[in-house]
Amino acid sequence: MFRDTVSREPTASTLAVGSRPSRIRTMNLLNELRSLFEPALLAVGADPAKVPDYLGMVKPSADAKHGDYQANFAMPLAKVLGKKPPEVAKEIIDATPTDGVIEPPTVAGPGFINLKLTDAWIAEQVQTIAASDRLGVAMAATPKTFVIDYSGPNVAKPLHVGHLRSTIIGDALVRLLRFLGHTVVGDNHLGDWGTQFGMLIYGYRTFLNKEAYKSDPVRELARLYVLVRNVGGTIDILSNAFTNFRDQAAFEADPVAELTRLYVNGLKRAKGSDDDDDEAKGPFVNPVADAYRRETAKLHAGDADNLKLWQEFMPACMEEIHKVYRQLDILPMDHELGESFYQPMLAGVVEELQAKGVSETGDGGSVIIRFGENNVALIRKRDGAFTYTTTDLATIKHRIATWKPDAVLYVVDFRQGHHFKNLFTAAERWGFSGVEFNHVSFGSVLGKDGKPLKTRDGGVPELSTLLDRAVELGGHLFELIHWQRAAMGHDVPKWDEISDAEKQEIARVVGIGAVKYADLSQSRTSDYRFDFDKMLATNGNTATYMQYAYARCRSIFRKGNADEKAFRTRPPKVLLTHPAERALAVQLLKFEEVLSNAAAEYLPHYITQYLWDVAKAFSGFFEGCPVLTAGSEELKASRLLLTDLTARTIQTALGLLGIRTVERM
């Protein structure tokens, strides 16, 4: 019942140690403990149907002084059985075999059962997982197929911070689910068929700098996009103001002054700093917007010239996007099927939905899907054009037909929650039941001040600029600390003897890692503040801290001339002679438990929380337990094993988040 998520197959390494073959197979501590209590719960008369719920009440202790885990089922059970909680607890304990896994449990407070793992069992388990190249993490017993929809940039626009979360959360989920043995299809649902291309085409025809385009098409296209957007925006503000707010007398007296006034006020309105209540809403013409919309329409209608330009622009745009992905250490996407790919299917989708009665005819010949009295989704506009809902439905059909997934995850901004709720309802009505559709939603990236992130001139910061800055700051940090340490007389290599390549590598790993970790360590669903100072802090739950902990582990092996391979192929016996050793060992055993929780809820921050716990436990160990100068060879070997396992756990966990480590820093 708690077992069906992990494989029970013994691995070669567990068998090698297996003096007690029946019990010791999984590294999932929680499942192990829960299984101990199942017979006892039935024996004292718990309702078998509720046993899984009761077993769910076995959880890690909130406070270490109460043991490693606690069982809270005696209280509710006592209520049902008409007994006192401590009595029930006692009965259960008496009927529960400890199997050498736990010390005899104790009852505390109103009926808590406190569980403490035996040192012998912990030591044995740690030795076992050290020999596992998966660190004891089992493959999923029932591997599933996931389609993950993430990143989804608009191809013609530069990536900005808004794309950051979807990209790195999606990437982390791809890595995590794959690690657990699932089949994962990562699909980058590109916005490659929208208005942006109309803007590019219009910009190309109107403002193109031919030489710039020839030498660096990507940059020139980006310039055109921004230019068209700005020109369009300016004209938008001006024409609206001119139509609706013009003081005719002032305009005739001094047209320039009046236009300036209108523009300035319009800017204020556009920034939302004025109340819009008294704004007259009259129609106005924006020739630029008009023009690029026409280009978009022509493209969609199959105009040969525009299509040719689209085909010319696409590779350059994609290269620009891939460049940022590489900068971010994102795994290559399995597929990048964008809106253009689905475009030919849309008419058929609407026909099918109409035929099945999923959709109905709306105002003026449009086609809608109705979910409630005031809740409809448009799938074909009056003018015959399709919407993103139509594309998303076509995408669902294609994905299910192509990959037969058990689950489709959409890693998309929380603001689209309503859209996805409707979309999933529509998919179900269409007949795609039995598939888990899940909007893996996330909050916004805000500036340090809690407001939407803006550059100095008010624009949205481009992602690549931000990442360049992160790398630069990572490099500064490394250099700063290097000189500080040198000044303190610490054992550091000479600055000039560190190669530029290594310095650059450290800057990248630290800088990019900081950005990703800061994002992933935040609860996915809440907004977070983008703050370089905080993400590059050397203290606290940051990538830097984890990378440092890793580098310290590696340093011990370098200093001690120890070969880590020996601790993986033939792990020595683990000795727990110090509380810090025990605390670290217990943390290392929790890896699987944490990964399965993170995967079950698609919450990467469970992994960062765990990393923090491991790194803190390692710090305690590092302070309290000398490794290379341990009292005996046996103890030294045991501590080296713990050190190596810590390094591997940190490296693997960071790796699942798409964050790298360096051997020294």
Added chain:
RNA sequence: GCCCCCGUAGCUCAGGGGAUAGAGCAUCGGUUUCCUAAACCGAGGGUCAUAGGUUCGAAUCCUAUCGGGGGCACCA
């Protein structure tokens, strides 16, 4: 107007039925002949927005109110 999310230490955030509500930053104090001090140890700091309710037990679940953010068919 309707719907969704949020409100926890000075700040940024975890915890989302279980024991005395945690962490980082900031503040104050301490640690370096010793494997990386990018580190560690200690201290102070809370009406978990408010008011009711459910429960053996509520920061957590329910209701209402206040405050913040977001979304509501022809943009995606």
